[in-house]
Amino acid sequence: MATSAAMRPSMGALGRISWCYSTPSLTQTASLSTTAALLKRHKYPEARDNKDHNKKRGESAIRRTGTRWRLSMSDEPLPRPVPRSRLPAIETDPDHGLWDFFANRTSVAHAPEEEAKHGRSWSVEELRGKSWDDLHRLWWVCVKERNRISTSNWERKKSELGFGEAEAFVRDREVRATMRAIKHTLTERFYTWEDAVKTAENDPEINLSGDGPPFTPSDYLEDAEVAAEGDQQIAEAAEETAEKAEPATIPSSKPQAEAPRL
């Protein structure tokens, strides 16, 4: 068996040779050369098929054969992209919020002379009379100012604009002093409130339970109506004084952001 298997290729070759040299009338059976059946490698049952599964057989870029199938493409000319230089310039909204990061709309950073034009920081004495809203607004003015200074510093350094770092530092220090004063004021206010609560707990005239009038003067007796009226008057007076004391010096953050008084 082994000998016959080893002999098979040479026998096939012999067959072909015999076909070449013998007369066609006697041996040729097909018009084309067919592979000798004997040369096929897998003859046994359940052998894998011997087909060529290459779908791109015969395609060659060198010989410009093209694809074997028609492609789903059109030969219409493709549009060419417009070069960036010919596109219309993108305009920035003059009210864009990001302008608030800039000290100057042309050079981003202030020139040193401009940078040095600022006032002093707010002192704690000045801030003691301000309401929480005022302090909060002032804090945000400071935060935005610091962002602006930081942006200027970055730009001055990266674009090599020139001098101005020292002036910016001084300005930043003033802003930080204001922020510190705000925190100082609020801390003071909190301690005062804590002390007031502690005092009120031991004061027989003050009712902290939340039921009934919070303040009952013990020196003299009043009718309920009179007391209510009195309370109202006191409240009104307090509102008036608060309005008087309320400074209109800190407007909303928008105009402040334009020309902040530090």
Add this chain to the structure above:
Amino acid sequence: MATSVVAATEAAAKRLPHRFGNKQIFLPNHIVTFIRPKPRQPPNLATFVVPLQFNKLDLRDYLYHAYDVEVTSVRSFINQAAPAQKHRHFGKSYRPRSQKMMIAELVKPFVWPTVPDEKDREAFDHEMFARLTAEREDQMDKQVDPSVIPLRTQTPVTTARKDLKAQAAEFLKRGEWTNGKAEDGKWTEVDKDFDV
């Protein structure tokens, strides 16, 4: 009436671009730096340097509430600092604090102004600044490697050297110069006494 109120509330909620965080921070201490975009960066991208503890949602809320800037998405990355030494060129090595950057995609594009020309930076005294910077860099280079000595031909001729040269030439021309010492007879002028 009630339905109109509900509808108004819903409309207001729709007008808000996003859901915002619930945690209120009253006195934030962060510094956000807006930095110039890279040369070919499109104008709807804005780059910021933010504190390391910021996340994308923080920046979105911050820009909306503090600057009234709407943002569709935020990308973030951290630039790790290169190891440094305590005293620049010597001392203990350490890793400086990293830097966090975020790129926000803006609803409204923002184009940065171009960098002013060197002529237009007079207000910043750019000329003097450039000279000082160059001088400082030279000094730093000398400190880093003192063995690099520039060639005589490559060093600029100072006015002092020029003046000295001119004075020496003047003296030689007049021929009056002596070193103030009498001859002791030990020196003979070779080409006076012998024919070589």
